[in-house]
Structure formats: structure tokens, C-alpha cells
Amino acid sequence: MKTSTMAMISCLLILVGIATVSTAVDATTRPAVWGPARRGCRFSLTPDRPSYRFDQPIRLHLALENTGDKSVEPIESNLMIAYRFDIRRMDGMPVPLTIAGKQQEIAPIVHLRTNTLEPGQLDATVIPMLNRYYDMTLQGEYTVTVYRRIMPQTPDTEYDEVASNAVKIVVHDSDVENTTTKPTMEQAKVPTTMPVPEE
Numbered sequence: 505m506k507t508s509t510m511a512m513i514s515c516l517l518i519l520v521g522i523a524t525v526s527t528a529v530d531a532t533t534r535p536a537v538w539g540p541a542r543r544g545c546r547f548s549l550t551p552d553r554p555s556y557r558f559d560q561p562i563r564l565h566l567a568l569e570n571t572g573d574k575s576v577e578p579i580e581s582n583l584m585i586a587y588r589f590d591i592r593r594m595d596g597m598p599v600p601l602t603i604a605g606k607q608q609e610i611a612p613i614v615h616l617r618t619n620t621l622e623p624g625q626l627d628a629t630v631i632p633m634l635n636r637y638y639d640m641t642l643q644g645e646y647t648v649t650v651y652r653r654i655m656p657q658t659p660d661t662e663y664d665e666v667a668s669n670a671v672k673i674v675v676h677d678s679d680v681e682n683t684t685t686k687p688t689m690e691q692a693k694v695p696t697t698m699p700v701p702e703e
Contacts, residue, residue, distance in 0.1 A: 534548075534567070534569065534626065535548035535550055535565075535567050537550070537669045538569075538668075538669055539649075539666065539667040539668040539669045539670075540667060541571065542664070542665075542666045542667070543572070543576060543654065543657070543664055543666065544570060544571055544572020544573065544574060544576065544623075545568055545569065545570055545571065545572065545576055545621075545652075545654065545666045546568075546569050546571055546666070547566070547567070547568050547569075547650070547651075547652045547666040547667060547668045547669075548566065548567040548568075548569075548668060548669060549564060549565075549566055549648065549649070549650050549668035549669055549670075549671055550564070550565045550566075550567075550671070551563065551564055551565070551648075551671055551673055552564075552565065554672070554673065554674060555673070555674035555675070555676060556635075556673065556674070556675055556676075557675075557676060557677060557678060558640075558641045558642075558643065558675050558676070558677055559641075561632060561633040561634075561635065561636070562633065562634040562635045562640060562673060563630065563631070563632055563633065563634070564630070564631040564634055564648075564650070565628070565629075565630055566587075566628070566629040566630070566631065566650060566652070566668070567626055567627065567628050567629070568621065568626065568627040568629075568652050568654075568666065569625070569626045569627075570621045570622060570623050570624065570625050570626075571623075571624075572623055573623050574623065575620050575621060575622050575623065576620075576621050576654050576655070577618040577619065577620055577621070577654060577655040578618065578619050578621055578627055578652060578653070578654050578655075579616065579617070579618055579653045579654065579655065579663060580617040580618060580619050581616050581617050582608065582611050583608050583631075583637070584605075584608045584609050584611075584637075585616075585653065586652070586653055587650055587651065587652060587653065588650070588651040588653065588665060589634075589637075589638065589648070589649075589650055589651075590648070590649040590650075590651070591634075591638050591640070591646055591647070591648050591649075592646065592647045593642065593644060593645075593646060594644050594645050594646075599638045599639060599640060599646065600638070600639050601637060601638060601639070602635075602636065602637055602638060602639050604636050604637055605636075605637035605638055608637060618655055634648075640673075640675055641675070642675065643675055643676055643677055644674070644675060645672055645673070645674050645675075646672070646673045646674075646675065647670055647671070647672060647673075648670065648671050648672075648673055649667060649668055649669075649670045649671075650667075650668045651665040651666065651667050651668070652665065652666045652668070653665055654666065
């Protein structure tokens with residue numbers, strides 16, 4: 505009975521979008537680049553490579569470190585509640601959500617879980633496929649910043665956010681054998697004027 509209950513809980517967490525693996529540990533090796541410190545914390549974002557083919561999963565490694573003298577509580581629920589993503593194309597336009605990303609936004613929050621991060625501890629998280637939730641199929645360079653949400657110090661705010669460092673990710677189509685060619689960002693732009701039909 506306990507086994508089936510745990511299996512049902514695991515399936516439910518997958519349905520509401522818990523797509524990360526997170527654990528608080530004493531850090532022995534810390535990332536080299538961090539975002540600005542806030543609330544006694546700093547947050548780091550590292551993709552597993554600088555460029556990807558348009559059909560490859562974009563894998564992100566995230567680390568939240570408590571550098572202060574008080575414990576903090578990172579939110580661990582639905583992916584779109586625990587994190588805020590700012591992903592922009594070369595023209596500065598934000599990247600739209602995929603169908604899976606939109607489902608994440610409207611997924612019900614069964615329980616707002618938090619994780620206590622003590623001073624000196626680091627919370628390491630992996631998002632295995634960012635482009636499952638954001639449409640990053642257009643070739644070109646993207647700028648990605650992630651905001652980690654933590655429980656607020658005062659009850660008048662919903663949560664506080666700790667920003668990561670900004671990273672550049674390049675999406676390309678370098679597979680010679682692949683006959684499917686994705687449009688570039690320039691080609692995908694909507695024309696500002698419509699052509700006049702010939703009489």
C-alpha cells in the first residue's frame with residue numbers, strides 16, 4: 505500500500521512539472537560565475553555546453569548558495585513557481601513558451617514545498633531540457649537569466665527572487681545529413697509592410 509501511494513505521489517509531481525533534481529549539500533566545489541547577491545544568497549547558471557543543435561536538449565546546471573548567517577527557504581514546487589526564466593533572442597524579444605511550458609504555468613500547486621538551506625550550504629539543481637518549456641528552435645544566440653524564488657522575509661510579498669548570471673546560448677543547425685532547415689531569426693521576422701499585388 506505504501507509503495508503504490510509513493511508511486512502515485514511521484515506521478516503527480518511529474519504531472520505538475522517537477523523536472524529538477526535538487527539537494528542541499530555542503531559545497532566542496534562552487535561555480536566560478538554568480539549573479540548579484542541578494543538576501544544572503546547568490547545564484548549561478550551554467551549550461552552544459554555553449555551551443556546546441558536545434559533538436560538537442562538544452563541542459564542547465566543551477567546552484568543556489570547561502571552565503572549569509574541565516575537560513576533561507578528555496579521554493580521547490582512547480583517549475584514555473586520555483587523559478588522565473590528570462591530568455592531573449594538577439595533582437596531582445598522574449599522567447600515564447602511551448603505547449604508544455606504553458607501547461608506548467610497553469611498546473612495546479614498541490615503543495616507549496618520549501619527546502620531549508622543553512623548558512624554555507626549549496627542547493628544544486630539540474631533542468632534537463634529547458635527547450636521543452638521554451639521555444640528555442642530558431643537559429644541564433646539567446647541570452648538566458650534564471651531567477652530562483654525563495655520565501656520572503658516579510659508577509660507582504662509573495663516571494664523574493666535571486667538572479668543568476670546571464671549566459672549566452674547559441675542554437676544552430678550543423679548536421680550536414682539533416683535536410684530539415686530551421687529558419688533563422690532574421691528569416692522568421694514578420695515583414696513590416698505587405699507586398700502590393702500586381703494588377
